[in-house]
Amino acid sequence: MRFLFKTDYEDDIKLFPHSGYLVSYGILLALLLIAPYFLSSYLMSQLVFVCIYATVGVALLILTGFTGQASLGHAAFLAIGAYTAAYLQKYNVPFPVYFLAAGGLTGIIGAMVGFPALRLTGIYLVIATISFALIVEEILARWESVTNGNEGMRVKTLSLLGVTVPRDSPTFYYLCLAVLVLTIVGTLNLLRSPTGRAFVAIRDSETAARSMGVNVALYKVKSFAISAAITGFAGVLFAHKLSFISPEMFTLQLSIEFIIVILIGGTFSLHGAVLGAIFIVMIDPFLTYLKDDMPGMIAGIAATFGAGPAAAGSIKSNVAAFASLNGLKGAIYGIIIVLFVLFEPLGLYGRWLKIKLFFQLFPLYKRATFKRQKIYVKSERNR
Amino acid sequence: MSYFRAENLSLHFGGLKAVDAVSFAVEKGEILSIIGPNGAGKSSIFNLISRIYRPTSGRIFFEDQDITEEPPYDIARLGIARTFQNIELFENATVLSNLLVGRHRHSTTQLWQELLFLPSVRSNEKLHRRRVEQVIEFLDLEPYRDKLISGLPYGVRKVIELARALCSEPKLILLDEPSSGLNVEETDDMSFWIRDMKSELGITVLMVEHDMSLVNRVSDRVIALNYGRVLAMGSPAEVQQHPDVVAAYLGA
Numbered sequence: 001m002r003f004l005f006k007t008d009y010e011d012d013i014k015l016f017p018h019s020g021y022l023v024s025y026g027i028l029l030a031l032l033l034i035a036p037y038f039l040s041s042y043l044m045s046q047l048v049f050v051c052i053y054a055t056v057g058v059a060l061l062i063l064t065g066f067t068g069q070a071s072l073g074h075a076a077f078l079a080i081g082a083y084t085a086a087y088l089q090k091y092n093v094p095f096p097v098y099f100l101a102a103g104g105l106t107g108i109i110g111a112m113v114g115f116p117a118l119r120l121t122g123i124y125l126v127i128a129t130i131s132f133a134l135i136v137e138e139i140l141a142r143w144e145s146v147t148n149g150n151e152g153m154r155v156k157t158l159s160l161l162g163v164t165v166p167r168d169s170p171t172f173y174y175l176c177l178a179v180l181v182l183t184i185v186g187t188l189n190l191l192r193s194p195t196g197r198a199f200v201a202i203r204d205s206e207t208a209a210r211s212m213g214v215n216v217a218l219y220k221v222k223s224f225a226i227s228a229a230i231t232g233f234a235g236v237l238f239a240h241k242l243s244f245i246s247p248e249m250f251t252l253q254l255s256i257e258f259i260i261v262i263l264i265g266g267t268f269s270l271h272g273a274v275l276g277a278i279f280i281v282m283i284d285p286f287l288t289y290l291k292d293d294m295p296g297m298i299a300g301i302a303a304t305f306g307a308g309p310a311a312a313g314s315i316k317s318n319v320a321a322f323a324s325l326n327g328l329k330g331a332i333y334g335i336i337i338v339l340f341v342l343f344e345p346l347g348l349y350g351r352w353l354k355i356k357l358f359f360q361l362f363p364l365y366k367r368a369t370f371k372r373q374k375i376y377v378k379s380e381r382n383r
Numbered sequence: 384m385s386y387f388r389a390e391n392l393s394l395h396f397g398g399l400k401a402v403d404a405v406s407f408a409v410e411k412g413e414i415l416s417i418i419g420p421n422g423a424g425k426s427s428i429f430n431l432i433s434r435i436y437r438p439t440s441g442r443i444f445f446e447d448q449d450i451t452e453e454p455p456y457d458i459a460r461l462g463i464a465r466t467f468q469n470i471e472l473f474e475n476a477t478v479l480s481n482l483l484v485g486r487h488r489h490s491t492t493q494l495w496q497e498l499l500f501l502p503s504v505r506s507n508e509k510l511h512r513r514r515v516e517q518v519i520e521f522l523d524l525e526p527y528r529d530k531l532i533s534g535l536p537y538g539v540r541k542v543i544e545l546a547r548a549l550c551s552e553p554k555l556i557l558l559d560e561p562s563s564g565l566n567v568e569e570t571d572d573m574s575f576w577i578r579d580m581k582s583e584l585g586i587t588v589l590m591v592e593h594d595m596s597l598v599n600r601v602s603d604r605v606i607a608l609n610y611g612r613v614l615a616m617g618s619p620a621e622v623q624q625h626p627d628v629v630a631a632y633l634g635a
Binding site for chain 2: 009010012013186189190192193194195196197198200201203204205207208209210211212213214215216222226268
């Protein structure tokens with residue numbers, strides 16, 4: 001196990017506490033940079049989605065994880081970013097301009113959502129953000145002169161500085177990766193400066209934050225705006241990746257997927273957003289695989305245990321019918337969330353830290369290390 | 384003119400007069416204790432000063448400035464810091480970042496500068512860190528710098544709350560029952576720190592306290608409250624012998 005001896009205040013500020021981090025993140029970045037040369041085009045496309053989901057995950061972490069303001073409206077922010085890009089593209093606005101415009105507009109709308117949210121906490125805020133998402137969805141479907149209504153909008157191929165960047169090209173992947181890395185670095189910078197600490201202070205005790213001189217209302221709005229703006233940027237990339245957008249892509253289910261990203265990844269660290277994004281992007285093909293192969297497998301197992309061909313056939317068709325039930329995916333997502341909240345509240349990144357600690361302390365690891373401790377009574381009066 | 388002044392301060396919840404026309408003044412550099420039985424309105428006065436509650440009537444002056452209408456976050460900016468009776472720390476953050484939040488009123492950097500972590504932000508951060516380290520040294524918190532609050536014992540949390548208030552370099556500090564839940568030894572430490580705050584850091588202290596031995600040891604003046612009204616004001620010995628105070632504590 002490595003012991004860090006801090007000799008300078010710089011040591012508390014550094015992004016990488018020691019050289020080991022630099023090496024491992026360097027290797028990770030190198031692998032990500034050469035990925036297009038050895039991964040199949042299908043996996044590359046999944047990797048692009050991981051980047052986009054992780055960017056939204058980081059945005060949601062700023063708002064929910066660090067400022068403590070729950071949001072089920074991030075699909076709407078993503079939609080606003082995507083539609084802004086698609087709309088401005090019609091007027092031949094160059095990519096850098098509409099990219100920034102989409103982020104800016106989404107940020108402003110995020111701040112506008114933040115204002116009414118100032119008076120709401122917990123479950124009421126969740127309901128408010130859900131209604132915001134539903135309103136946006138409805139506007140997208142009805143405002144046909146701009147959004148083309150339910151017919152959706154076609155998004156032209158991205159052209160950056162006169163070079164066309166197809167959505168399957170390595171360049172597009174590098175662009176998404178760059179946006180993700182810049183988002184993460186910017187967020188880390190924010191978290192180690194006064195604004196980030198004010199966010200965390202608001203999350204843990206608004207009363208104390210206020211009495212330490214934090215303008216709670218201002219910082220909540222800032223948090224909403226930053227989170228929305230990042231989601232808007234991701235929305236532009238999302239639109240280009242799909243090359244076609246319509247209102248039914250930005251439903252409540254997408255917002256829930258974003259919540260899953262941070263819940264499963266872990267809400268206390270930016271690693272969680274990336275791990276959660278990998279999980280959510282990879283679970284989809286996995287579920288499709290199960291849906292296609294489960295009926296056959298179960299019928300095969302039944303046959304080996306002595307079921308006749310007729311019985312096996314009926315089992316197969318029953319399982320297939322069950323697997324293609326409508327809304328099964330949502331149910332599975334729901335079960336996953338419940339299981340994680342119950343058994344792994346720190347998420348995948350928390351699990352990774354536990355595994356790491358186990359090996360660092362081997363053979364002295366204590367099972368009770370991560371037991372939730374008794375929390376002292378906090379004053380509820382001043383809320 | 385006094386350094387800090389409350390004039391006819393009242394806080395009514397419907398018919399209940401939690402604080403009823405209380406007037407008092409704090410001189411610069413003194414330690415003033417507020418005592419009184421439970422429910423006398425001591426903490427309510429603190430919550431009025433830090434603007435968690437809005438006074439029903441009355442005015443509050445600090446350095447000859449009327450602060451009755453200031454928003455709560457500006458109270459800290461003016462140099463009034465406070466601690467809470469039931470610790471209000473940022474549970475899921477490290478001790479260091481808790482203390483750095485105390486520096487919030489001194490932060491001057493803009494959001495965009497922080498996103499890029501420009502050299503100005505970096506040098507500011509180092510300055511904050513240095514100031515925080517001075518407080519850590521003052522209160523002997525060295526062993527806990529990188530610990531999460533949620534894993535620390537009650538006594539240490541109490542000290543960290545004091546440290547967080549000190550990090551804002553206040554001119555006036557409001558201590559809400561600094562010794563509640565502390566053992567004898569920790570209370571002794573606390574009394575030394577309160578006196579050092581006055582003599583070394585030049586901070587004016589307004590404190591609510593039940594532990595009379597601590598009150599006797601540190602305070603210059605004492606105010607006794609009951610049912611939201613001032614019963615007596617004066618030196619610790621005078622107030623304790625005042626017939627109204629004896630009646631309030633022991634019954635007439």
